[in-house]
Amino acid sequence: MGIIQKSQLKSPWVLHYDCSSCNGCDIEILASLTPVYDIERFGIINTGNPKHADVLLVTGGVNRRNARVLKNLYNQMPEPKVVVAVGSCACTGGVFYNCYNILGGVDKVIPVDVYVPGCAARPEAIIDGVVLGLQKLKEKTQMKSEEVAK
Amino acid sequence: MAKIVTPFGPQHPVLPEPLQLNITYEDEKVVSVAPAIGYIHRGLEKAGELNDFPQNVFLVERVCGICSFMHGMTYCEAIEDIMGVEIPPRAKYLRVFYSELSRIHSHLLWLGLLADAFGFESLFMKYWAIRERIVDLMEMTGGHRIILSASCIGGVRRDLTDEQISIIEKTLLEVKNELDHVTPVILKDYTVKKRTVGIGVLSKEEALTLGAVGPVLRASGVAQDLRQTGYEAYGELGFEPIVETDGDSYARAVVRAREVYQAIELALEALHHLPEGEAQVKVKGNPNGETIQRVEQPRGEVLWYVKGNGTKNLVRMRVRTPTYAHIPALLKMLPGCEMADVPVVTLSIDPCISCTER
Amino acid sequence: MSFEAKQITPEQLINETQQMFNEGYRFVTATCVDEIEQFRIIYSFDRETELVNLEVAIGKEEQLPSVSGVYLCAFLVENEIKELFGVNISDIAVDLGGRLYMIEGADPHPMTRKEKKKAAKGVKKNG
Ligand code: SF4
Numbered sequence: 216m217g218i219i220q221k222s223q224l225k226s227p228w229v230l231h232y233d234c235s236s237c238n239g240c241d242i243e244i245l246a247s248l249t250p251v252y253d254i255e256r257f258g259i260i261n262t263g264n265p266k267h268a269d270v271l272l273v274t275g276g277v278n279r280r281n282a283r284v285l286k287n288l289y290n291q292m293p294e295p296k297v298v299v300a301v302g303s304c305a306c307t308g309g310v311f312y313n314c315y316n317i318l319g320g321v322d323k324v325i326p327v328d329v330y331v332p333g334c335a336a337r338p339e340a341i342i343d344g345v346v347l348g349l350q351k352l353k354e355k356t357q358m359k360s361e362e363v364a365k
Numbered sequence: 366m367a368k369i370v371t372p373f374g375p376q377h378p379v380l381p382e383p384l385q386l387n388i389t390y391e392d393e394k395v396v397s398v399a400p401a402i403g404y405i406h407r408g409l410e411k412a413g414e415l416n417d418f419p420q421n422v423f424l425v426e427r428v429c430g431i432c433s434f435m436h437g438m439t440y441c442e443a444i445e446d447i448m449g450v451e452i453p454p455r456a457k458y459l460r461v462f463y464s465e466l467s468r469i470h471s472h473l474l475w476l477g478l479l480a481d482a483f484g485f486e487s488l489f490m491k492y493w494a495i496r497e498r499i500v501d502l503m504e505m506t507g508g509h510r511i512i513l514s515a516s517c518i519g520g521v522r523r524d525l526t527d528e529q530i531s532i533i534e535k536t537l538l539e540v541k542n543e544l545d546h547v548t549p550v551i552l553k554d555y556t557v558k559k560r561t562v563g564i565g566v567l568s569k570e571e572a573l574t575l576g577a578v579g580p581v582l583r584a585s586g587v588a589q590d591l592r593q594t595g596y597e598a599y600g601e602l603g604f605e606p607i608v609e610t611d612g613d614s615y616a617r618a619v620v621r622a623r624e625v626y627q628a629i630e631l632a633l634e635a636l637h638h639l640p641e642g643e644a645q646v647k648v649k650g651n652p653n654g655e656t657i658q659r660v661e662q663p664r665g666e667v668l669w670y671v672k673g674n675g676t677k678n679l680v681r682m683r684v685r686t687p688t689y690a691h692i693p694a695l696l697k698m699l700p701g702c703e704m705a706d707v708p709v710v711t712l713s714i715d716p717c718i719s720c721t722e723r
Numbered sequence: 724m725s726f727e728a729k730q731i732t733p734e735q736l737i738n739e740t741q742q743m744f745n746e747g748y749r750f751v752t753a754t755c756v757d758e759i760e761q762f763r764i765i766y767s768f769d770r771e772t773e774l775v776n777l778e779v780a781i782g783k784e785e786q787l788p789s790v791s792g793v794y795l796c797a798f799l800v801e802n803e804i805k806e807l808f809g810v811n812i813s814d815i816a817v818d819l820g821g822r823l824y825m826i827e828g829a830d831p832h833p834m835t836r837k838e839k840k841k842a843a844k845g846v847k848k849n850g
Contacts, residue, residue, distance in 0.1 A: 239430025
């Protein structure tokens with residue numbers, strides 16, 4: 216593993232996108248950046264730019280209009296990348312399962328690596344989810360370097 | 366000078382939520398704005414017709430995670446109004462307490478986000494650290510950090526014990542002390558003033574004709590607050606709306622910064638006068654009839670329309686949220702301001718997109 | 724809070740709203756209710772926390788004039804009603820052509836109620 220891959224695991228940058236959440240989970244994501252939970256302990260930094268991001272945090276279920284935006288964001292992120300679905304909505308559609316404009320969970324549109332349940336998911340759970348995602352990121356990096364070696 | 370159109374959003378670092386504004390600039394000045402919404406539209410009003418009406422309480426709490434309690438409460442009030450249920454006095458005071466707790470939480474959150482919008486990150490962190498104290502209170506009383514699910518049809522599900530009350534009183538006073546250190550920064554700091562004074566001005570007449578509500582209306586010099594109508598126990602608690610006259614982003618920040626103090630006062634007052642007795646009455650039957658219910662949320666007036674036909678399912682449920690009323694005002698405020706001020710002006714209405722689109 | 728509405732016809736709508744505007748009322752919102760045979764639209768206005776409602780009933784195919792010429796801020800809610808219910812509202816100041824929420828590939832007017840569904844409910848209740 217090269218220095219870039221190593222540092223990616225030590226300091227992953229996250230991108231947050233709100234699909235059709237109720238705000239609850241978004242606040243919790245922001246709260247995990249603030250002093251009490253302080254996600255920066257793990258070197259995790261919130262970025263606004265998909266091209267700099269390693270981890271995509273998605274809240275809320277996918278609706279007809281933002282499915283395209285979500286796909287775009289996902290495609291813009293460089294490989295390897297991890298997607299963390301935060302909250303019941305993002306996992307399955309949650310309370311909004313029977314709304315006419317909700318297609319379902321995030322996995323209807325892009326592949327999801329980690330599911331964080333909860334309505335709203337607690338900051339501890341979100342941090343746990345991201346850290347779990349990092350293991351996946353490591354596997355993906357190894358897979359990629361093996362491919363390159365071949 | 367050629368005109369350029371740039372999209373602001375849907376994914377933007379300043380707004381946690383996807384609002385898209387297609388802004389036309391001339392040089393660095395905003396010329397016109399076209400909103401494109403629908404990124405969060407879920408169809409919640411229809412789902413309200415498919416679920417049973419008691420189940421809807423949990424659904425409507427998720428119209429918006431920040432005002433969760435207020436939506437739940439207003440919906441319950443509407444159903445109680447149709448069914449002619451009179452809730453016990455203790456429940457009324459508890460509802461006031463929970464409402465004010467939500468207001469403190471929402472305003473602190475917003476003040477932090479405003480600071481973040483112009484890059485004052487330490488202030489953002491400070492406000493959010495204080496906010497965690499309130500969130501802890503919400504968890505202790507309502508059982509959840511964000512979705513404060515305390516209301517139910519017929520009263521309040523979560524009664525307070527004496528021990529809880531003393532903890533709450535102590536914490537609220539501590540929060541007030543901590544705020545005393547931070548609020549002067551918002552009110553007096555040079556950087557804050559530089560970025561907000563005279564930016565995004567909305568005059569009194571414009572505010573009224575464009576249908577602005579809540580803190581935006583009050584910052585433009587209209588003393589209007591639905592709590593004046595004395596719903597729940599507000600009539601007995603005494604209350605004066607907070608008004609500023611300048612109508613700019615600064616005035617809106619000041620109104621909210623002062624309302625936090627007022628909300629702490631009101632919450633303590635409500636706990637102080639908390640009557641003894643039950644907090645909940647049993648409700649039987651199904652709603653038959655229609656009603657309109659309005660309540661003052663942290664962001665302004667919310668309107669709920671509920672119609673039932675005597676079955677478990679409602680015929681129609683509609684909510685008009687404060688941000689919905691603020692979008693025309695926002696479209697008026699933006700033209701003429703600089704590119705760098707767009708995030709600040711947009712935030713100054715306290716946008717909550719998930720309410721707006723439901 | 725009781726709920727009273729003044730019944731008016733679609734022709735009176737613009738005049739009545741203009742009068743509200745002149746008296747200094749603030750436009751709160753319009754609420755559309757699908758009553759299967761017809762639409763009921765309730766316009767709410769506020770002056771110093773006092774709520775006044777106007778109610779219009781129109782047939783499903785009839786045309787309704789827009790009040791956004793009087794209260795500009797009504798354009799948002801009228802676009803919403805047009806899209807979600809398919810009410811035929813003419814001359815909206817900022818007409819988004821029924822594409823406010825841009826629900827593509829779904830039922831074009833998702834908020835309308837269908838007779839069939841109501842009958843099905845009735846059957847369930849009896850059985
Ligand atoms: S999981 Fe719950 S709290 Fe989170 S966005 Fe969905 S409804 Fe809101």
